[in-house]
Amino acid sequence: MTASRPAAQASPADRHRRPRGSVRDGLVAAGLELARAGGPDAVVLREATRMVGVVPNAAYRHFAGRDELLAAVCAAAMGELADRMAAGVARVPGPRGDPQAAPLRLRAIGAAYLEFAREEPGLFVTAYALPEQHAYTAAGPERGPDRSPLGQLRTALDELVEAGVLGRQHRDGIEYPVWSAVHGMAVLAGQGPLRDAPEDVRRHLEDRTLAFIGASLA
Amino acid sequence: MTASRPAAQASPADRHRRPRGSVRDGLVAAGLELARAGGPDAVVLREATRMVGVVPNAAYRHFAGRDELLAAVCAAAMGELADRMAAGVARVPGPRGDPQAAPLRLRAIGAAYLEFAREEPGLFVTAYALPEQHAYTAAGPERGPDRSPLGQLRTALDELVEAGVLGRQHRDGIEYPVWSAVHGMAVLAGQGPLRDAPEDVRRHLEDRTLAFIGASLA
DNA sequence: GGAGGCTAGTGGACAGCGTCCACTTTTTGT
């Protein structure tokens, strides 16, 4: 009975011979795929351990419970959102502070946010589904600038002031209404009452929302 | 053994002697209380039946399953939101189409929406937690005007045009960006990253958001 | 270089949940 086992996921002989941190990372990756397909409720601990090829209780060596695993998955999802936004704004040419480029960069941020919510609805809702009392300290030791959605939005608004497009007296705190408008459209069209709207209608609503923001900032 | 039973919830003798529709209404009411305290995830079928004093399976005589019960609870929560908004706008005096009153009524609608989200976070998120493939036909035979949040918002915006405050060429489709801004602030400050902000900060953010909307409409 | 402790995995169990099936009791329609 040496080669009779199917060894579905991992060879039984390697049970205790995994690379260090492999199980933890695997659980988060598995949870991320579950979240991508079905949102935060779909990230179920036992299913994630099954994907990694480990017994359910093994997860408890790496997370205090399901909520802590979900928190890690949420952080990963938020990271994907931040990456998409950064990529979107990087595609806009022109030097920082340029009066032409600055409004385009703000719009690109909003467009990337809405595009992510449209293309990855499960991950988008998961990014904001952080369980209570689990604020992620995952940010780490402040490496580089603030890559969070809010941080990137602030950078774009600061550039708008720098470029002279937005009056400095209107800058303070304006990120929250702007964020709200984009976020609200994302959730209304994603999981809210507008979720059944066809794609072209949805894109039009997104454009209207971005234009609405532009109108208030002008 | 006639009077020895404690008869905790309902007398055992009355097991099958309930008023017609009482169990169904009771289940929705119980679910609404669960949702008020803990959001949509807290509306668990067995607990609702326990509150009504009935065995879990009895719920299946009135709902196809947990999701259908949740859908009914969502509709009830949405009804409470609509009631609050209607009450808020009714407090603003002045005739319809009055250039003074119209903007105040729009603001009252937004303020009531945000106030409901702040005071009843569980019900607010539940109102928008309608399970997929369970669009509520609960609206019934169109009694009276559209009392839904979107319907009330449209009424207010129409009045704004009537009053000459909002240009007619800007009216079409403007309800969605406005709704988005208010809804976004509600969820960001309710369950989102801003949920730990103190009450006064939160109120300030809400005011900023309503002002932002006014700026874009002017 | 061997003993002991630490880490990470296993195995088995429990309660709670949604849901299904078979059965009984009450209400209703003719």
Add this chain to the structure above:
DNA sequence: ACAAAAAGTGGACGCTGTCCACTAGCCTCC
């Protein structure tokens, strides 16, 4: 008045998150 339909009961199943006791491999320290 009697049969049919509606409403509630009882018991079961599989799935979930979580706890406890146990063990296999690694690392260190004398």
